[in-house]
Amino acid sequence: MKYAEDDLIILGHGSGGTLTNQLIKDVFQQAYGNPVLDELLDAAVLEVGEGRIAFSTDSFVVDPIFFPGGDIGTLAVSGTVNDLAVSGAKPLYLSAGFIIEEGLPIRDLRRIVQSIQDTAQAAGVQVVTGDTKVVDRGSADKIFINTAGIGLIPAGRHLSPRLMEPGDVVLVSGTMGDHGLTILAQREGLAFSTPVESDCAPVNRITKAVMEAGGDGVRCMRDPTRGGLATTLNELAMQSERGVLLSEEEIPFLREVVGACEMLGLDPLYLANEGKVIAVVAPQVADQVLEAMRALPEGRGAVRIGEVIAEEEGLVLLETELGATRILGMLEGEPLPRIC
């Protein structure tokens, strides 16, 4: 059945009956059908190679659902793929569960589902199982998506903050805070003369390049999502029981992000990223890892931003541009704009 341009999701689309089946066939399978999904069984049955399995899940409730640089579908795939990727896994399969508010235009759903397919294809993963529920108007905000994913970690690969040693180098794959600022600006209807786009994208090509170039010298990787670079590095510092010393002037930001943050009273170090990687690597392999990251378009902006230190365990320190040192704490609560 072809849906008309202005058809809306109704409760029946989540009933499990004919309408649900049509929706699955005409929207989901049409976008990302594949032999496993097309079986339409209660569970996807998967071939997995040798190694350990990484398994991760994440729910997406972003508002607005469409934003410059992507949408909730792009985010739903990138988010889970990236969690697998920074764990050292090759992402393989995803599930996608939808909670849809009655009244969502089917064309919006199609657009989101297409983004899921495009992003999954870019990441080289397949969506192999899914679920759809429709709730009364007001019981959800347009659409919520949960994705879970599995990936394969080859035998012998081990990444952990516990491997971090003093002298190790901290690398990032590009500019910080783009996604967080884009969403805040959209949400509050702030217009900037130079629009900023979300960076949301799979990072598994970057993580693969890092591991190929760095081998055993790669200690651990993270994707600095909610809470931003500052919060993610604090987690690493606590888990590793080491200190992290950053150099303020090396941390890459887009000029527009810095300007908008000044205006809003936000610190871009605490804004979310959805397509960036932090890698902690041994000093001997740092240059080759950087080179490998920079060889990819999505890692072009990779730079060295700091190092692991033996002192100040559990803390992140920032050397300011003037040469003073201060603490970089974790995010407390939601970033809120200031008064004056």
Added chain:
Amino acid sequence: MKPSNKKYARYLLEQLHQEIDRPLTVMEVCGTHTVAIAKSGIRELLPEKMQLLSGPGCPVCVTDDCDLDYVMALVRQEGIILATFGDMMRVPGTKSSLLQEKSKGADVRVVYSPADALQLAVENKGSQVVFLGIGFETTTPVVAAALEQAIQMGLKNFSVFSLHKLVPPIMRVLLDDPQVKIDAFLNPGHVCAILGTEPFQFIAREYGKPCVVAGFETTDILEALLLIVRQYREQCLAVDIQYKRVVRPEGNPVAVGFIEKYFSPMTARWRGIGEVPGSGLELREEFAQYDARRRFPITVEPGQSRKGCACGEVLKGIKLPYDCPLFGKACTPAKPVGPCMVSTEGSCAAYFRYGRKKAGANH
């Protein structure tokens, strides 16, 4: 920072070290300065003879419990939408914060400008939209402009809860306090852009202390500090402007006109400091219908102040945030006891976020 700025900043620091010839305690009276100083790490690089203190420069921090409790009582009323800047959400009154009230069902909306609050009033004709007006002379003209617009639009469901305060009167309070030892002020750049320098002349004339209006870049602050050192060396103590690219001696008469048209001075309560005559702003009598306090009169019982919270002494520069017994223990940005720990521009929050290393190793 551009390499040329960095070089200039280093030069200024060097000059400060060379030229300072006596101990000087300088107070910044603007939260934005407090944050800029903490973030750049200037404090750590200054000569030992120079001490920087943070003053009552964060409008959120100086808000008294009684006023906060009034606001909490107001949002619990049926049919009220409170529009506020984000900073106020977490500030605790004696019993709860706006964030807590919101989770219990109060209609509280974060806005970025008073114009957004007007829009809320247009879109919610069945509700009363109260804008929480807070800030110093910098913010007040914008609120006055929104009031003018509301009157022109004939909006009947819009009012302002004024917590606006004035900077010069509180500086006089500090200068009159024998416990407060300040040799000079770093004057708030944006407030002076509105007021000009005349309202601050009394500081040099009557108290013989210099003040320098400073911008917010690292080099602005260092330049202003150097000007203070030089004023003392040359014994020519005056009101000076470092932030010349923005501030003119005459200020911005249009903006001041807006404030005076809609607001008149009143006695205001400052957290930890008490009542200061002529230091707050209320809506003029003829605009009483836009005044939330007159429109929704509520009697608020004075609550119990928090035991041990040294906000008042911190705001006056008598104590450093580290000296408060609650700092970093019972009181953190995640669980603030006093407003100084809540607002991003509060001195306690700035010291906690950026300065803990110097406080000792207990964090």
